[in-house]
Amino acid sequence: MKISDAQVIITSPGRNFVTLMVTTDDGVTGLGDATVNGRELAVASYLRDHVAPLLIGRDPHRIEDTWQYLYKGAYWRRGPVTMAAIAAVDMALWDIKGKVAGLPVYQLLGGASRDGVLVYCHASGSDIPELFDSVERHLELGYRAVRIQSAVPGLGKIYGAGPGVSSGRYEPAGRGAAPSEETWDTGAYLRHIPGVFEKVRERFGPDLPLLHDAHHRLTPIQAARLGRDLEPYDLFWLEDVTPAEDQEALRLVRQHTTTPLAIGEVFNSIFDCERLIRERLIDYIRVAAVHAGGITHLKRIFALAELYGVKSGSHGPTDVSPVTMAAATHLDLAIPNFGIQEHMRHEPLVDEVFPHAYRFDDGYLHPGDEPGLGVRIDTERAARYPYEPAYLPVNRLADGTVHDW
Numbered sequence: 359m360k361i362s363d364a365q366v367i368i369t370s371p372g373r374n375f376v377t378l379m380v381t382t383d384d385g386v387t388g389l390g391d392a393t394v395n396g397r398e399l400a401v402a403s404y405l406r407d408h409v410a411p412l413l414i415g416r417d418p419h420r421i422e423d424t425w426q427y428l429y430k431g432a433y434w435r436r437g438p439v440t441m442a443a444i445a446a447v448d449m450a451l452w453d454i455k456g457k458v459a460g461l462p463v464y465q466l467l468g469g470a471s472r473d474g475v476l477v478y479c480h481a482s483g484s485d486i487p488e489l490f491d492s493v494e495r496h497l498e499l500g501y502r503a504v505r506i507q508s509a510v511p512g513l514g515k516i517y518g519a520g521p522g523v524s525s526g527r528y529e530p531a532g533r534g535a536a537p538s539e540e541t542w543d544t545g546a547y548l549r550h551i552p553g554v555f556e557k558v559r560e561r562f563g564p565d566l567p568l569l570h571d572a573h574h575r576l577t578p579i580q581a582a583r584l585g586r587d588l589e590p591y592d593l594f595w596l597e598d599v600t601p602a603e604d605q606e607a608l609r610l611v612r613q614h615t616t617t618p619l620a621i622g623e624v625f626n627s628i629f630d631c632e633r634l635i636r637e638r639l640i641d642y643i644r645v646a647a648v649h650a651g652g653i654t655h656l657k658r659i660f661a662l663a664e665l666y667g668v669k670s671g672s673h674g675p676t677d678v679s680p681v682t683m684a685a686a687t688h689l690d691l692a693i694p695n696f697g698i699q700e701h702m703r704h705e706p707l708v709d710e711v712f713p714h715a716y717r718f719d720d721g722y723l724h725p726g727d728e729p730g731l732g733v734r735i736d737t738e739r740a741a742r743y744p745y746e747p748a749y750l751p752v753n754r755l756a757d758g759t760v761h762d763w
């Protein structure tokens with residue numbers, strides 16, 4: 359069996375997705391996600407111009423060898439573009455292997471270690487009543503863990519919360535030639551957020567697992583204070599408190615708080631997480647299959663994490679495609695140190711372009727039992743939605759300084 363074709367498909371059913379479709383000489387196809395939000399065309403070019411031609415004629419069953427070939431063989435290692443391209447190939451080859459074996463990918467990974475994958479949803483609001491409505495709506499849908507985001511008085515719309523942001527949606531601020539800009543004030547945020555959690559706990563009780571994302575916006579000492587101030591509200595995790603490239607920052611945060619810490623959605627290699635895991639500076643590692651080298655590399659990261667009592671918490675926003683959600687769910691079902699999986703519902707149009715076997719039921723995701731990853735792409739529908747430039751917003755302080763997020 360040989361790879362005979364590798365096509366890059368860019369589609370924008372409400373938002374952009376880059377998908378690799380690998381085909382073998384006996385007609386088996388595999389899909390991989392290569393979407394890097396706001397930088398989609400860079401990965402598409404990397405795949406089309408530099409990777410697809412190298413795949414032709416290769417044995418699709420040699421997943422590890424192909425991974426090493428694309429990683430070590432390129433000389434230029436790591437980085438979101440390279441690792442998303444490798445991830446797409448990797449997912450597509452696991453998909454093919456599953457289809458050839460007649461087994462869902464989780465069976466190839468050792469079989470199910472649990473019956474379903476606990477997920478958390480996103481609730482947000484401009485004010486407390488809107489936030490409560492959002493939490494209630496998600497609980498009615500069956501979610502058993504909820505991430506809480508809130509607008510901050512005095513600030514306008516901030517990423518993922520605030521006037522004009524419908525809860526559950528977490529998209530780029532708009533499609534256009536340039537990113538929109540938002541204004542940020544860490545002091546106002548730190549004064550507001552603990553009160554939000556106090557009210558949420560009063561309303562929804564002590565048992566509901568609650569999470570929060572600080573989007574890398576705090577200094578270490580600010581993050582330490584936030585973690586300490588949130589301790590009475592018993593968070594499941596506090597995510598991305600400091601800029602992720604500064605691994606040492608989390609040591610300081612750790613010294614001041616017992617609030618569990620999670621980070622990793624912007625990581626693309628085991629080397630980005632190794633110190634955080636080995637020195638037990640975090641509790642959950644949040645790498646995504648698409649941004650960190652696919653199933654093969656995530657498996658390696660989670661195996662390292664297992665040694666140190668760190669659990670998985672894969673990134674699963676709407677800007678990763680259903681192919682990544684499927685890859686994550688297969689892995690989550692199989693690994694021993696699964697923690698939780700992020701789950702934002704894609705818009706119905708996205709699910710029409712990417713029909714999938716994974717399903718949400720009563721707070722849990724299950725990958726389904728179709729051979730391979732269990733996701734298809736409807737190429738005719740995909741072609742109806744051409745690429746549109748879209749960017750994440752840029753974050754500035756009141757004086758105009760560009761700020762982390």
Ligand code: KDG
Nearest residue numbers: 395571623674675677700750
């Ligand atoms: O593309 C960026 C988004 O995926 C990210 O901002 C979402 O922070 C996020 C999350 O936790 O889902």
Ligand code: MG
Nearest residue numbers: 571597598623
């Ligand atoms: Mg996040």
